[in-house]
Amino acid sequence: xxxxxxxxxxxxxxxxxxxxxxxxxxxxxxxxxxxxxxxxxxxxxxxxxxxxxxxxxxxxxxxxxxxxxxxxxxxxxxxxxxxxxxxxxxxxxxxxxxxxxxxxxxxxxxxxxxxxxxxxxxxxxxxxxxxxxxxxxxxxxxxxxxxxxxxxxxxxxxxxxxxxxxxxxxxxxxxxxxxxxxxxxxxxxxxxxxxxxxxxxxxxxxxxxxxxxxxxxxxxxxxxxxxxxxxxxxxxxxxxxxxxxxxxxxxxxxxxxxxxxxxxxxxxxxxxxxxxxxxxxxxxxxxxxxxxxxxxxxxxx
Amino acid sequence: xxxxxxxxxxxxxxxxxxxxxxxxxxxxxxxxxxxxxxxxxxxxxxxxxxxxxxxxxxxxxxxxxxxxxxxxxxxxxxxxxxxxxxxxxxxxxxxxxxxxxxxxxxxxxxxxxxxxxxxxxxxxxxxxxxxxxxxxxxxxxxxxxxxxxxxxxxxxxxxxxxxxxxxxx
Numbered sequence: 001x002x003x004x005x006x007x008x009x010x011x012x013x014x015x016x017x018x019x020x021x022x023x024x025x026x027x028x029x030x031x032x033x034x035x036x037x038x039x040x041x042x043x044x045x046x047x048x049x050x051x052x053x054x055x056x057x058x059x060x061x062x063x064x065x066x067x068x069x070x071x072x073x074x075x076x077x078x079x080x081x082x083x084x085x086x087x088x089x090x091x092x093x094x095x096x097x098x099x100x101x102x103x104x105x106x107x108x109x110x111x112x113x114x115x116x117x118x119x120x121x122x123x124x125x126x127x128x129x130x131x132x133x134x135x136x137x138x139x140x141x142x143x144x145x146x147x148x149x150x151x152x153x154x155x156x157x158x159x160x161x162x163x164x165x166x167x168x169x170x171x172x173x174x175x176x177x178x179x180x181x182x183x184x185x186x187x188x189x190x191x192x193x194x195x196x197x198x199x200x201x202x203x204x205x206x207x208x209x210x211x212x213x214x215x216x217x218x219x220x221x222x223x224x225x226x227x228x229x230x231x232x233x234x235x236x237x238x239x240x241x242x243x244x245x246x247x248x249x250x251x252x253x254x255x256x257x258x259x260x261x262x263x264x265x266x267x268x269x270x271x272x273x274x275x276x277x278x279x280x281x282x283x284x285x286x287x288x289x290x291x292x293x294x295x296x297x298x299x300x301x
Numbered sequence: 302x303x304x305x306x307x308x309x310x311x312x313x314x315x316x317x318x319x320x321x322x323x324x325x326x327x328x329x330x331x332x333x334x335x336x337x338x339x340x341x342x343x344x345x346x347x348x349x350x351x352x353x354x355x356x357x358x359x360x361x362x363x364x365x366x367x368x369x370x371x372x373x374x375x376x377x378x379x380x381x382x383x384x385x386x387x388x389x390x391x392x393x394x395x396x397x398x399x400x401x402x403x404x405x406x407x408x409x410x411x412x413x414x415x416x417x418x419x420x421x422x423x424x425x426x427x428x429x430x431x432x433x434x435x436x437x438x439x440x441x442x443x444x445x446x447x448x449x450x451x452x453x454x455x456x457x458x459x460x461x462x463x464x465x466x467x468x469x470x
Contacts, residue, residue: 064391066383098418098449285394286359297359 056086067092107181116169125158206239221264229271380469388419390470
């Protein structure tokens with residue numbers, strides 16, 4: 001029961017983020033269905049494991065005996081209809097972890113705030129120009145007693161407890177919490193049918209309209225985040241997505257929770273899936289660092 | 302002392318990288334004013350295996366197969382087949398049962414079972430019945446469905462570890 005409400009919660013979060021990037025205004029967000037659910041009979045589901053269809057990609061890392069691999073369809077960007085080229089196995093410890101929304105929230109807020117430096121600064125009574133002399137004598141004038149004309153009580157005086165100088169909001173969450181955040185985000189995308197696996201990012205044309213039409217035809221949603229491992233991507237996809245605001249390409253090292261939540265659909269290449277599985281699963285079986293992991297160890301992923 | 306060793310290792314690794322990346326050195330010919338049997342300078346990177354074997358691994362290794370379980374330290378591996386129960390308790394990264402003691406306020410003793418997946422309420426019922434059978438009274442328990450852990454009042458870590466090992470987790 002709690003799990004069902006969590007899944008519904010995930011869906012709500014997905015829909016709310018969709019509304020920030022959607023083109024059509026119109027209906028309020030609580031009456032609008034997610035674009036990949038409207039007018040779309042969901043007949044093509046990946047079949048249950050072991051049904052005999054060719055599994056084109058197995059998990060490189062061993063799966064524990066009490067868990068089974070999750071499966072997804074392999075698609076391609078080369079043609080409109082290249083939607084079900086085969087099955088791809090996904091490691092359950094990366095793509096089927098329990099939906100820890102609290103960790104997702106923690107990581108998203110950390111990403112927003114750790115870079116923040118607020119430059120707000122106001123002058124105190126010591127910094128405001130003037131105010132060194134006692135304005136009138138202590139006794140006899142009939143007025144209230146004051147020591148300087150720039151005290152916080154005075155108009156034009158300094159601020160008593162204002163913001164003081166550039167303040168840093170830097171903090172680091174533990175490495176494993178950040179890793180768990182990525183795993184939870186990937187699992188949420190897979191569970192909500194917002195994850196698509198593609199064999200490679202080769203496109204027939206460098207036309208932006210082609211990729212927009214492809215996303216529309218496949219009911220991917222309003223915004224798409226495409227992730228590959230390498231940084232030197234084919235020219236066609238770079239050119240096509242250059243001027244588009246809602247469809248973005250990213251190398252796998254740049255994958256983060258905020259981008260995954262901001263974009264509705266996530267498209268991963270097979271290389272990106274292997275890379276992510278290798279890197280994220282290493283944290284489940286590693287020692288705590290003897291010296292920083294930036295330095296060489298004998299078996300870093 | 303560990304810091305000095307770490308810096309020494311770091312310098313050794315820097316030398317390793319620099320030597321590997323430089324272009325090959327000029328070989329001095331044997332004819333350059335030396336005896337004919339003198340081999341000249343030979344560049345060899347084979348000796349770096351003595352440095353490389355000192356670099357530590359980053360992953361916890363799989364425990365080796367023993368003839369007899371439990372091992373002298375009392376460790377038993379999980380059963381090869383997952384037990385046919387509605388819940389699972391996974392091992393920690395050091396291959397141990399995830400049962401830990403906790404104490405707050407100096408006198409509030411608790412036992413935590415972590416890393417549970419599946420039907421956590423069934424496990425809670427079984428833990429309660431097992432501990433009632435052991436001690437005679439039913440200990441208060443708390444189930445946290447978000448973190449998938451069970452907290453029991455009192456120190457029962459040895460008993461619960463033995464019980465879970467017997468189940469095959």
